Amino acid sequence: MLLIYCPYCEEERSELEFRGAGDAHIARPENIADITDEEFEEYFFLRQNPKGLIFERWRHIHGCGRFFNAARDTVSDRFYTTYKAGEPKPDISDILQSEQNKGAAK
Amino acid sequence: MADQVTASRKAALTARGGSAEAILTPAPAATRISLRAGADALPALSAALGVTLPTRPKTSASSGQRHALWIGPDEWLVFDEGEADLMAAAASSGTLHSAVDISHRNVAVIVSGPGVDVAINSGCPQDLSLPIFPVGACSRTIFGKAEIILFRTAEDQFRVECWRSFSPFVFGLLSEGAADAGH
Amino acid sequence: MMGANRIPGVGRLTPARTARFTFDGRTLTALEGDTVASALLANGIHLVGRSFKYHRPRGILSAGAEEPNALIDVSRDAARRQPNVRATVQEVFDGMKVESQNRWPSLAFDVGGFNDLLSPFFAAGFYYKTFMWPKAAWHAIYEPFIRRAAGLGVAPTEADPDHYASRYAHCDVLVIGAGVAGLSAALAAAKAGAKVIICDEQPEVGGALRYESGTTIDGKDGWDWAQDTAKALAAMDNVTLLTRTTGFGYYNHNFVGLVERVTDHLAALDKSLPRERLWQVRAKKVILANGQIERHMVFANNDRPGIMLASAGRTYLNHFGVAVGSKVGVYTAHDSAYEAAFDLKRAGVSVPVIVDCRENPGEAVLSEARKLGIEVLTGHSVIKAGGKLRVNSISVARNGGGSARKIAVDALLVSAGWTPSVHLFSQSRGKVKFDAATQRFLPGTYLQDCLSIGACNGTDDLQATIDEALAAGELTARAAGAEGGAQVALSGENRFGWTGGMIGAAEGAGPDTTVKAFIDFQHDVCAKDIRLAVREGMHSIEHIKRFTTNGMASDQGKLSNMHGLAIAAEALGKDIPQVGLTTFRQPYTPVTFGAIVNHSRGPLFDPARKTPMHAWEEAHGAEFEDVGNWKRAWFYPRSGEGMHEAVARECKTVRDVAGVFDASTLGKIEVVGPDAAQFLNLMYTNAWDNLKPGRCRYGIMLRDDGFVYDDGVVGRLAEDRFHVTTTTGGAPRVMNHMEDYLQTEFPHLKVWLTSTTEQWAVIAVQGPKAREIIAPLVEGIDLSNEAFPHMSVAEGKICGVPTRLFRMSFTGELGFEVNVPADYGQAVWEAIWARAESMGACAYGTETMHVLRAEKGYIIVGQDTDGTLTPDDAGLSWAVSKKKPDFVGIRGLKRPDLVKDDRKQLVGLLTKDPKVVLEEGAQIVADPNQPKPMTMLGHVTSSYWSENCGRSIALAMVAGGRARLGQTLYVPMTDRTIAVEVSDMVFFDKEGGRLHG
Amino acid sequence: MRKYSVFAVAREALRGHKGWGPHWASPEPRKEYDAIIIGGGGHGLGAAYYLAKEHGITNVAVLEKGWIGGGNTGRNTTIIRSNYLYEESMDIYEHSLKLWENLSQDLNYNVMYSPRGVMMLSHNIHDQQSFKRHINANRLYGIDNEWLTPEQAKAYCPPLDIAKTARYPINGAALQRRGGTARHDAVAWGYARAASDRGVHIIQNCEVTGIRRDETGRVVGVDTNRGYIGAKKVGISAAGHSSVLMQMADVRVPLQSQPLQALVSEPLKPIFPCVVMSNSVHAYISQSDKGEFVIGAGTDQYNSYSQTGGLQIITHTLDAICELFPMFRRVKMMRQWGGIVDVTQDRSPIQGVTPVPGLYLNAGWGTGGFKATPGSAHLFAHLIAKGEPHRLAAGLTLERFRTGRLIDEAAAAAVAH
Ligand SMILES: Cc1cc2nc3c(=O)[nH]c(=O)nc-3n(C[C@H](O)[C@H](O)[C@H](O)COP(=O)(O)OP(=O)(O)OC[C@H]3O[C@@H](n4cnc5c(N)ncnc54)[C@H](O)[C@@H]3O)c2cc1C
Ligand SMILES: NC(=O)c1ccc[n+]([C@@H]2O[C@H](COP(=O)([O-])OP(=O)(O)OC[C@H]3O[C@@H](n4cnc5c(N)ncnc54)[C@H](O)[C@@H]3O)[C@@H](O)[C@H]2O)c1
Ligand SMILES: Cc1cc2nc3c(=O)[nH]c(=O)nc-3n(C[C@H](O)[C@H](O)[C@H](O)COP(=O)(O)O)c2cc1C
Numbered sequence A: 001m002l003l004i005y006c007p008y009c010e011e012e013r014s015e016l017e018f019r020g021a022g023d024a025h026i027a028r029p030e031n032i033a034d035i036t037d038e039e040f041e042e043y044f045f046l047r048q049n050p051k052g053l054i055f056e057r058w059r060h061i062h063g064c065g066r067f068f069n070a071a072r073d074t075v076s077d078r079f080y081t082t083y084k085a086g087e088p089k090p091d092i093s094d095i096l097q098s099e100q101n102k103g104a105a106k
Numbered sequence B: 001m002a003d004q005v006t007a008s009r010k011a012a013l014t015a016r017g018g019s020a021e022a023i024l025t026p027a028p029a030a031t032r033i034s035l036r037a038g039a040d041a042l043p044a045l046s047a048a049l050g051v052t053l054p055t056r057p058k059t060s061a062s063s064g065q066r067h068a069l070w071i072g073p074d075e076w077l078v079f080d081e082g083e084a085d086l087m088a089a090a091a092s093s094g095t096l097h098s099a100v101d102i103s104h105r106n107v108a109v110i111v112s113g114p115g116v117d118v119a120i121n122s123g124c125p126q127d128l129s130l131p132i133f134p135v136g137a138c139s140r141t142i143f144g145k146a147e148i149i150l151f152r153t154a155e156d157q158f159r160v161e162c163w164r165s166f167s168p169f170v171f172g173l174l175s176e177g178a179a180d181a182g183h
Numbered sequence C: 001m002m003g004a005n006r007i008p009g010v011g012r013l014t015p016a017r018t019a020r021f022t023f024d025g026r027t028l029t030a031l032e033g034d035t036v037a038s039a040l041l042a043n044g045i046h047l048v049g050r051s052f053k054y055h056r057p058r059g060i061l062s063a064g065a066e067e068p069n070a071l072i073d074v075s076r077d078a079a080r081r082q083p084n085v086r087a088t089v090q091e092v093f094d095g096m097k098v099e100s101q102n103r104w105p106s107l108a109f110d111v112g113g114f115n116d117l118l119s120p121f122f123a124a125g126f127y128y129k130t131f132m133w134p135k136a137a138w139h140a141i142y143e144p145f146i147r148r149a150a151g152l153g154v155a156p157t158e159a160d161p162d163h164y165a166s167r168y169a170h171c172d173v174l175v176i177g178a179g180v181a182g183l184s185a186a187l188a189a190a191k192a193g194a195k196v197i198i199c200d201e202q203p204e205v206g207g208a209l210r211y212e213s214g215t216t217i218d219g220k221d222g223w224d225w226a227q228d229t230a231k232a233l234a235a236m237d238n239v240t241l242l243t244r245t246t247g248f249g250y251y252n253h254n255f256v257g258l259v260e261r262v263t264d265h266l267a268a269l270d271k272s273l274p275r276e277r278l279w280q281v282r283a284k285k286v287i288l289a290n291g292q293i294e295r296h297m298v299f300a301n302n303d304r305p306g307i308m309l310a311s312a313g314r315t316y317l318n319h320f321g322v323a324v325g326s327k328v329g330v331y332t333a334h335d336s337a338y339e340a341a342f343d344l345k346r347a348g349v350s351v352p353v354i355v356d357c358r359e360n361p362g363e364a365v366l367s368e369a370r371k372l373g374i375e376v377l378t379g380h381s382v383i384k385a386g387g388k389l390r391v392n393s394i395s396v397a398r399n400g401g402g403s404a405r406k407i408a409v410d411a412l413l414v415s416a417g418w419t420p421s422v423h424l425f426s427q428s429r430g431k432v433k434f435d436a437a438t439q440r441f442l443p444g445t446y447l448q449d450c451l452s453i454g455a456c457n458g459t460d461d462l463q464a465t466i467d468e469a470l471a472a473g474e475l476t477a478r479a480a481g482a483e484g485g486a487q488v489a490l491s492g493e494n495r496f497g498w499t500g501g502m503i504g505a506a507e508g509a510g511p512d513t514t515v516k517a518f519i520d521f522q523h524d525v526c527a528k529d530i531r532l533a534v535r536e537g538m539h540s541i542e543h544i545k546r547f548t549t550n551g552m553a554s555d556q557g558k559l560s561n562m563h564g565l566a567i568a569a570e571a572l573g574k575d576i577p578q579v580g581l582t583t584f585r586q587p588y589t590p591v592t593f594g595a596i597v598n599h600s601r602g603p604l605f606d607p608a609r610k611t612p613m614h615a616w617e618e619a620h621g622a623e624f625e626d627v628g629n630w631k632r633a634w635f636y637p638r639s640g641e642g643m644h645e646a647v648a649r650e651c652k653t654v655r656d657v658a659g660v661f662d663a664s665t666l667g668k669i670e671v672v673g674p675d676a677a678q679f680l681n682l683m684y685t686n687a688w689d690n691l692k693p694g695r696c697r698y699g700i701m702l703r704d705d706g707f708v709y710d711d712g713v714v715g716r717l718a719e720d721r722f723h724v725t726t727t728t729g730g731a732p733r734v735m736n737h738m739e740d741y742l743q744t745e746f747p748h749l750k751v752w753l754t755s756t757t758e759q760w761a762v763i764a765v766q767g768p769k770a771r772e773i774i775a776p777l778v779e780g781i782d783l784s785n786e787a788f789p790h791m792s793v794a795e796g797k798i799c800g801v802p803t804r805l806f807r808m809s810f811t812g813e814l815g816f817e818v819n820v821p822a823d824y825g826q827a828v829w830e831a832i833w834a835r836a837e838s839m840g841a842c843a844y845g846t847e848t849m850h851v852l853r854a855e856k857g858y859i860i861v862g863q864d865t866d867g868t869l870t871p872d873d874a875g876l877s878w879a880v881s882k883k884k885p886d887f888v889g890i891r892g893l894k895r896p897d898l899v900k901d902d903r904k905q906l907v908g909l910l911t912k913d914p915k916v917v918l919e920e921g922a923q924i925v926a927d928p929n930q931p932k933p934m935t936m937l938g939h940v941t942s943s944y945w946s947e948n949c950g951r952s953i954a955l956a957m958v959a960g961g962r963a964r965l966g967q968t969l970y971v972p973m974t975d976r977t978i979a980v981e982v983s984d985m986v987f988f989d990k991e992g993g994r995l996h997g
Numbered sequence D: 001m002r003k004y005s006v007f008a009v010a011r012e013a014l015r016g017h018k019g020w021g022p023h024w025a026s027p028e029p030r031k032e033y034d035a036i037i038i039g040g041g042g043h044g045l046g047a048a049y050y051l052a053k054e055h056g057i058t059n060v061a062v063l064e065k066g067w068i069g070g071g072n073t074g075r076n077t078t079i080i081r082s083n084y085l086y087e088e089s090m091d092i093y094e095h096s097l098k099l100w101e102n103l104s105q106d107l108n109y110n111v112m113y114s115p116r117g118v119m120m121l122s123h124n125i126h127d128q129q130s131f132k133r134h135i136n137a138n139r140l141y142g143i144d145n146e147w148l149t150p151e152q153a154k155a156y157c158p159p160l161d162i163a164k165t166a167r168y169p170i171n172g173a174a175l176q177r178r179g180g181t182a183r184h185d186a187v188a189w190g191y192a193r194a195a196s197d198r199g200v201h202i203i204q205n206c207e208v209t210g211i212r213r214d215e216t217g218r219v220v221g222v223d224t225n226r227g228y229i230g231a232k233k234v235g236i237s238a239a240g241h242s243s244v245l246m247q248m249a250d251v252r253v254p255l256q257s258q259p260l261q262a263l264v265s266e267p268l269k270p271i272f273p274c275v276v277m278s279n280s281v282h283a284y285i286s287q288s289d290k291g292e293f294v295i296g297a298g299t300d301q302y303n304s305y306s307q308t309g310g311l312q313i314i315t316h317t318l319d320a321i322c323e324l325f326p327m328f329r330r331v332k333m334m335r336q337w338g339g340i341v342d343v344t345q346d347r348s349p350i351q352g353v354t355p356v357p358g359l360y361l362n363a364g365w366g367t368g369g370f371k372a373t374p375g376s377a378h379l380f381a382h383l384i385a386k387g388e389p390h391r392l393a394a395g396l397t398l399e400r401f402r403t404g405r406l407i408d409e410a411a412a413a414a415v416a417h
């Protein structure tokens, strides 16, 4: 069971309070009514499904109720960071670096 | 208009329960609103409601019978243990907000005794130790298969709010937790 | 009395405290604190079970959780029966009933033992190669035969009367295992001020100290130090010490499952206690101190009862005061077994020989053996054990050949060395690395925030263990934020430092032999089976495991994995690390389902949601149906009525007079804010800006792919306030769907959503007399057609309490939906009911509601649609705005396949024979005489007897349905084919005049 | 290939089983193959077998990054049935079921297909409507599936609790008698043996790390941890890793990879005769020929390639098992594990050509593709051999996500396995 840091509650909480909500940073096209079938397929169906770093959405549904984003490794299930909805994709290389330093210190 | 009697309330929970370690008492009826607003509306709303809306996660503010619980960054549970009209109070603030009456949606159980945390931890994954969940702290969370709001009113007392139809479940699970808290 | 093999003055149990139990019907006496195993051994019983496949007689192999053999059936009473209990961990209680397993008619004479003779045929994987002819015989004969032979214990057949408890817990440091290492670490962490949980699966702390004689810690006897330390820890506020508690599963992010056995050792069952308690611990740091497990020697007939691990023999002696035999031989590859011989000898038991396959054991143990006068045969091996139901001799030969010497023994203690318990470390997804020098896998790379210490980390020296443990306790406590004072220092000393060990088959069980040298006792896997697997092309250790089932029994290979691996490596000509281990999985030892699910049962399995009027409905004889979590009144049979009659009456009454219906379960969402209408414009296909306050509208919600997701009536209470309703089952997901779009796609909109499903009790009053029924109760709302036409909403009072009153209808009749705050629901219902009843109206349930709405062609999302229908398919294109630039689903709707005209569309169906009611789910074809597979046009989604129409009616999804109006189609059933005519969807009051009555 | 039979076993028994050879050969990879199949699960191995057997294409390699059958083939709850709703599904699953019925004989390897019946419990009217829709559709399509009353269900599966007082009482069940289970590992081994016998190369510990194309965009081979291997055609059949491989050819596919968990109890004497599934309470269970209960749990809610999952998923399933079978509360869980399933949005598989010439995809079998193994493999072989889909798999193309012609079994019934 994951332990997830909610950027709004500013605390780590059990996965039981959260609901996963799929990939992050997939904006609904502004002109959605006018896009092509291919663009619609791209928006609605096609995903990266990465093995490794994923940017994904969570909702703290049984907590503050907010949707937020997370950067997580899909192999180790480790969270690198979580951040509020609407904030830009963080640069994970920094975090990776400091994670590594932490690991070394242990 | 025919003459008629006024309909009376029937509470979802009536019986007390629990154990010596964790006594369960259905809380008396209260008025409640789910309050939503942006930061700029807070001073006026606080003034109108007579209680300062907290802005830090997991905190609450109380003034007499009135309590405001931080639920989310723009969400509060405000309740009054009396019969005050919170909707009217919020409306009088004149600010942009959403207040929705949920007095009957929620039911509360008061859990008190030395084993409160153990009883609640029978189904709630949060850390309820005092440093992490001090008196006055509050949080929406999960309890078994029901969502609840926890509000610590004393070292050995919590108010547990849940939706009406979940209250028998919440009370039932709390009862088992309370029974186990004695051991 | 307390067992002939109990040695007075030895062991830690109190002779006066006895307990009686039965074993296969025979009454035996034990001492309090005995395990079933120690009690049986005290009574001279070694034979306790039969093996899985060959039904070989089996005894007690270990004194702990790793036991593969001694599995028994334990009961208190008929319902409290537990199969497959390890006799080595189950404590005896007075009155307990123990039965051996997997034997018939008796343990000593077991017909299944015949299998042992046939064993050459039952080689690993043999069943893949046979039982295929004749084909039908597999299912008819062979498989039932195989199945009957399967399994060990007998499953319980009565519902479990016990209950189980659960606790979530948090701590700074969780210590698993309370041997020297765990206790020391816990002490250091606790003294540093950390919040500590420490658990051990044994009833008492101490770990190896249970058998280790001659160990001193802090100047005390090791065992005494452990007990004192436990007392000290238990007395500290910041420590939770749990015995009889197994750390069974290490999950993501330092989430660890522990299971505490609370009552299974108690003679008097305290019903207020849970049988077991699940602890779900989230620890900042985890310290793994779960020790190591001794391995057996792999040689011919090494499974004979009386052959056991040396540490087990030592435990039975030093802790339980039981000699496992009177002539006890020792066969070892490791120094530790010598200590067993020494302890036995000192206790007066004859130890005829120590056979050591090594040429050069540790000098210290050799000289002690000499001192004690025990014969030691180094460079020798036991090539075979004699005896059947109990070992009676061993054949010993010099390594590399030579004649065998037969030595009489009645027990044999074996040790091939020790395997560090890396189970939990591996569960945490840490990677082990192989230490070639000591031939063992040790924790290598950590993935989670934990540390291994002591024996499970390969630390052998006692002082080193203590130092490592104290440092780990201190370090983790500090890292978790503890700021307390006292540092701890301890000293400890063992009598002997151990060396040695071997993995794989011993002399006489090598590749050229066909002897039965067992590695996995429970699954009857021998050394030769591993080699056969390799010969058959199973080159991966995972294949070998699955082909031979090595390590797949209830002990999960705690003894066998390393041996299997070494034998495989040899056969493959590879190094051990190249071959690798199989995956360690949760749980460490089997965990009762009851403990995992704990409180979940009956009403606590899943919340049964009931409306405020439920009690009234129950009292008035309603039958209920499950809709999601809700219990909804289904119909109200009167005496003598079945469902059909009740529904027919209710349907008729509603249309003739009126009916009262509990609609409280409908989802409700209050949408508030200046941009509320704009938000609804995006969420629903219809337009909302032009809806006036006080008016309502039916809305359809799509997903972005264009399929119908939900529907409901939305009322505008004020410019900036809407009351949205959803389907009963859809309420939570609709709320989530709306929040999702609001928070992440349209965050600029000033609008908020609040679920009010449970704020309001909803009483629908429908029928020609609806107005008359409620009017006298209502205050402040003019109910006339002019002031309050169909699809209106107003706030006022009813029975003196606030109401949101809707004029709307899901029946096609004049109708109202009275919303009152939930606690008033029953009283208002009763007031309405009093009037309704006096006027001849009825209460009706969901079934009647379904029929009435079907008569009007109103759809139910989820019944008439299934997530593959567009609004147009459902005949609802009128509700899709053509003008709005955007709404969720606008683009999905236009995809090529969603605009084809042969799509399935909702239509009405009328059976040619009006008396015939179609089956919901029945399939529709154009040509009933076509061969199978038939081309199906669609299916019946709703079908009822309509008392009001005097005939059956149905709704159906039919390909190109609307173009088929008037066509005859067919519904082929098993017993007949039903002809139907495609019709429109409205069967009653086609003009809709009644709505406005 | 040495033929397996009771006589062969008897002969070997007398000489210590020294005469058995390997199930399959372990050759070094060739420089180039006519076809490479990536993924040594049942689907990939089976496709290779049928390529050789039915299409005469034997210069074929199956590349497996670990050990064959070590993916979902080796970790599933082995439920086999064909009573799906839509024609596209019925076509392929029934095709598969027919192959299961003769698979042991065809492969000369006992895969222990056991048609003990798959029973799906109905708990409410919605379930009933949905099951009857399936039953009727199946019947008209020539597939067995029948409705049982609660009493009939109890007679078929005696441990079932049909008390009306249960939280979710049982109001009936759908039974497919030809449904059942098979021995999962044997399926991989049996196909591997039969394919190897026909000349197919089975190459384990060979991870594909890249897919190479020529300037026209056509596939020419794959990079692996054992070097480059040329191929005229490449078929991807890598379950949870299919999208990772497709990415190597720069194609994004509508797949999500999630851990799906299962568990077994300790072994018990036979008590549970059939397979029982309950969608409303989320549980499915059968008892293996070895005696352990095999219990399927759910997927975690996030993407992961870790083959592990949360305890709460297991708990949720055992909740339901104990509610349906209160007598099993004292039974113990012996082992739990997870597999990575590749899930499409409509819960139906993808089998078809890809935008890359010469590259074929068989994926998206998600939580329910074991039962499809022979059928899917058979049709995938056809696709690779002919370059176009077989009639029975024609609806499973990637294209449907663009056009909207989804095969939404989940929406129709929400039964996943
Ligand atoms: C817990 C669980 C329960 C299930 N229960 C059922 C059930 O009851 N009934 C049912 O019908 N289905 C069930 N399924 C689904 C079923 O297991 C799968 O759909 C099916 O086994 C898929 O087979 P496959 O051959 O396509 O994939 P797999 O057996 O997964 O084979 C794919 C192979 O590809 C290999 N691979 C991946 N990447 C590479 C690479 N880069 N290079 C080389 N090789 C690679 C993998 O190692 C793997 O061996 C279940 C699945 C799980 C996880
Ligand atoms: N004489 C020597 O040369 C020598 C060499 C090596 C070890 N030893 C002895 O071995 C001991 C090592 O100490 P240690 O503390 O590392 O190991 P230990 O074996 O003494 O303790 C491990 C404890 O963990 C418990 N345990 C195991 N798995 C568990 C689980 N999943 N859940 C809960 N509890 C679990 C066991 O019941 C046991 O009490 C010392 O007593 C040491 O003297 C001696
Ligand atoms: C149908 C089935 C039955 C199984 N039975 C057992 C069993 O009896 N004993 C066991 O230890 N594991 C059993 N397993 C689980 C495997 O040991 C293993 O966990 C699974 O194949 C996943 O592999 P992994 O754990 O090595 O990752 C079974 C698996 C399946 C699919």
Ligand SMILES: [Zn+2]
Residues within 6 Å of the ligand: A006, A007, A008, A009, A010, A060, A063, A064, A065, A066
């Ligand atoms: Zn939060």
